[in-house]
Amino acid sequence: xASLQDFREKLAQNANRAxxxxxxxxxxxxxxxxxxxxxxxxxxxxxxxxVVFEYSGPNVITMRAKRESDEGGRQISYLPWKNxxxxxxxxxxxxxxxxxxxxxxxxxxxxxxxxxxxxxRQTATVLHLAGDVQGEKKPEGSATRDGLEQNALSPxxxxxxxxxxxxxxxxxxKFKEMGVATGTKLYYDGGKAAIFGYRKKSGAxxxxxxxxxxGLGAGLVNLTTLSRV
Numbered sequence: 024x025a026s027l028q029d030f031r032e033k034l035a036q037n038a039n040r041a042x043x044x045x046x047x048x049x050x051x052x053x054x055x056x057x058x059x060x061x062x063x064x065x066x067x068x069x070x071x072x073x074v075v076f077e078y079s080g081p082n083v084i085t086m087r088a089k090r091e092s093d094e095g096g097r098q099i100s101y102l103p104w105k106n107x108x109x110x111x112x113x114x115x116x117x118x119x120x121x122x123x124x125x126x127x128x129x130x131x132x133x134x135x136x137x138x139x140x141x142x143x144r145q146t147a148t149v150l151h152l153a154g155d156v157q158g159e160k161k162p163e164g165s166a167t168r169d170g171l172e173q174n175a176l177s178p179x180x181x182x183x184x185x186x187x188x189x190x191x192x193x194x195x196x197k198f199k200e201m202g203v204a205t206g207t208k209l210y211y212d213g214g215k216a217a218i219f220g221y222r223k224k225s226g227a228x229x230x231x232x233x234x235x236x237x238g239l240g241a242g243l244v245n246l247t248t249l250s251r252v
Contacts, residue, residue: 025044025045025078025080025081025082026078027076027077027078027084030044030045030078030084033045038231038243038252039242039243039251039252041240042233042234042240042241042242042243043239043240043241043242044082044240045082045083045084045240046082046083046084046235046238046239046240047084047085047086047217047233047235048083048084048085048086048129048217049085049086049126049127049128049129049217050085050086050087050088051103051104051128051129053087053088054067054072054074054086054087054088054101054103054128055067055103055104055128056103066103066104066105066106066109067103068103068113069100069101069102069103069113069114069115070100070101070103071098071099071100071101071121071122072088072089072098072099072101073088073089073096073097073098073099074086074087074088074089074096074097074098074099074101074126075087075088075089075090075093075095075096075097082239082240086126086217097124098122098124099122099124099125099126100115100117100121100122100124100125100126101125101126101127102114102115102125102126102127102128102149102151103127103128103151104127104128104133104151104153105151105153106153106155107153107155107156107157111152111153111155111156111167111168111171112150112151112152112153112171112172112175113127113150113151114148114149114150114151114175115148115149116146116147116148116149117146117147117148117149117220117222117228118145118146119145119146119222119226123221123222124219124220124221124222125149125219125220125221125228125230126217126218126219126220127149127151127218128151129215129216129217129218130154130188130189130190130191130215130216130217130218130232131154131190131191131214131215132154132155132159132160132164132189132190132191133151133152133153133154133189133191134150134151134152134154134165134168134172134187134188134189135149135150135151135152135187135188135189135218135230135232135246136149136150136152136172136176136185136186136187136188137149137185137186137187137228137230137246137247138150138176138177138180138184138185139184139185139228140184141184142184143226143227144227144228144229144247145225145226145227145228146228147228148175148176149220149230150171150172150175150176152168152171152172153168154191156168156171160191165189168189172187186230186246186247186249188216188218188232188244188246188249190214190215190216190232190234191214191215214234214235214236214237214241215234215235216232216233216234216235216244217232217233217235218230218231218232218233218246219231219233228247229245229247230245230246230247231243231244231245231246231252232244232246
């Protein structure tokens with residue numbers, strides 16, 4: 024029977040099956056916004072936050088910020104998105120310090136980029152590039168995100184250590200995948216995706232996209248190897 028416990032058991036046994044049978048939703052209202060000085064909601068900055076997971080039928084797992092009344096929880100590093108009005112890009116550095124787990128706002132036309140410092144993958148710069156920048160989900164929008172990405176990353180960074188992933192129902196888009204050694208980019212005409220990463224015992228960071236389409240889980244993509252799990 025579908026439940027949070029069933030999801031956790033499947034996740035331990037077969038992660039791709041778990042993210043095919045279930046959909047992971049990132050609760051952006053509790054995670055991406057903070058109350059400004061004037062009392063209005065503003066887009067928050069990169070932060071460490073404690074999250075909890077909730078099940079709602081028939082197949083939805085929601086990750087949200089922990090409330091005072093909640094028990095338990097898991098501490099993660101979280102990168103809120105920035106809309107075009109706020110610059111269209113948010114970024115963070117992930118190292119061997121801080122929480123072992125990472126996540127960012129749900130991708131619905133946005134791009135998530137990883138730039139590893141070196142082959143050890145123990146340090147990475149991560150970017151969330153907004154889907155509502157000039158050109159939005161059209162090829163022109165992809166070019167805008169290219170420019171933001173280029174300005175944010177070191178010119179000395181090795182292209183083979185970069186990973187870029189976009190998703191978001193672009194009607195004119197076609198599935199496009201390029202190998203890690205040659206292009207490091209993957210674009211997919213899907214629905215949306217939840218992004219998460221974790222730091223292994225070796226210190227290396229690995230990232231995944233849990234895809235969704237038409238309200239159903241669509242499996243898991245390893246963003247470090249650019250391959251389906």
